[in-house]
Amino acid sequence: MAWKRSVEYILKPKKRKGIPEGLWSKCPACSRILYTEQLLKNLKVCPKCDYHFRLSAKERLAQLLEEDTFEEMDANLESVDPLKFEDSQKYPQRVREAQEKTGLKEAVVTGEGKIGEYKAAVGFFDFPFLGGSMASVVGEKICRLIEKATEKELPLVIVSASGGARMQEGILSLMQMAKTSAALSFYSKKALPYISILTDPTTGGVSASFAFLADIIIAEPGALIGFAGPRVIEQTVRQKLPEKFQKAEFLLEHGMMDMVIHRKNLKITLLKIFKLFKIKPAVSVTKDEAERGNSSSVIMDKTTSKSGNANGK
Numbered sequence: 001m002a003w004k005r006s007v008e009y010i011l012k013p014k015k016r017k018g019i020p021e022g023l024w025s026k027c028p029a030c031s032r033i034l035y036t037e038q039l040l041k042n043l044k045v046c047p048k049c050d051y052h053f054r055l056s057a058k059e060r061l062a063q064l065l066e067e068d069t070f071e072e073m074d075a076n077l078e079s080v081d082p083l084k085f086e087d088s089q090k091y092p093q094r095v096r097e098a099q100e101k102t103g104l105k106e107a108v109v110t111g112e113g114k115i116g117e118y119k120a121a122v123g124f125f126d127f128p129f130l131g132g133s134m135a136s137v138v139g140e141k142i143c144r145l146i147e148k149a150t151e152k153e154l155p156l157v158i159v160s161a162s163g164g165a166r167m168q169e170g171i172l173s174l175m176q177m178a179k180t181s182a183a184l185s186f187y188s189k190k191a192l193p194y195i196s197i198l199t200d201p202t203t204g205g206v207s208a209s210f211a212f213l214a215d216i217i218i219a220e221p222g223a224l225i226g227f228a229g230p231r232v233i234e235q236t237v238r239q240k241l242p243e244k245f246q247k248a249e250f251l252l253e254h255g256m257m258d259m260v261i262h263r264k265n266l267k268i269t270l271l272k273i274f275k276l277f278k279i280k281p282a283v284s285v286t287k288d289e290a291e292r293g294n295s296s297s298v299i300m301d302k303t304t305s306k307s308g309n310a311n312g313k
């Protein structure tokens, strides 16, 4: 029955022994195949063309904060379904799938952590979670983060990656723009720095509220940043838009932000800004002193600043 075997062979081809999944990654910009381990060591920036891959909230957190210093806030806040929204899928189902995919409850992770020797209130958007969209919970978490920074007099750093307001919560999502902006107006009275880091992509209601209300606005190279998409604008103004419109570098040239910084220089830039704003480094008690209960005698953490290129060029 040789014919039977050959038919089976055609219908059920043997699983090819090839490259294990995840070992190689393809750069979306230059199409080169990259060794994933090398890419990770390079902070997920293409070593050939400098394309900045998108990062999840967890990856971003690990890159910017000192190990084991992050204390998460409001980790269990979850969306409800106020409008009973349904399109091709029910909204709660969409949220559940996003939670399973990302291991997060919502599209932003907030808390306190140390950047170098400085304690800061930090927020990280997670684009894979429903496009980093802002609804009630995201807005509430950002507000609570700003309030915590105001109360504890901490510098504030928010790394955005968002498609904008989440349509499934309608006007409640839009309301978060006003809510977060109001919280920031209280924070601004404290003379502490709010640094907004815009990554690919930061658009819609996030870019139209807290992401652009910072004291210092930094973007990653090549990031798409804007409000509406270029096609919608072209149709509205009936004009051809310039090349690289809505790219970080274009916005920098037109005075919309302060710096475009390579990912490898982000942390050192934050440290320089903290120093410039005369933020006091966090203090830590030595083990002996803690045992003696002598809290008045404290030592400063060693300065971890290294020389770096602030403009990232």
Ligand SMILES: [Zn+2]
Residues within 6 Å of the ligand: 027, 028, 029, 030, 031, 032, 046, 047, 048, 049, 050, 051
């Ligand atoms: Zn590349």
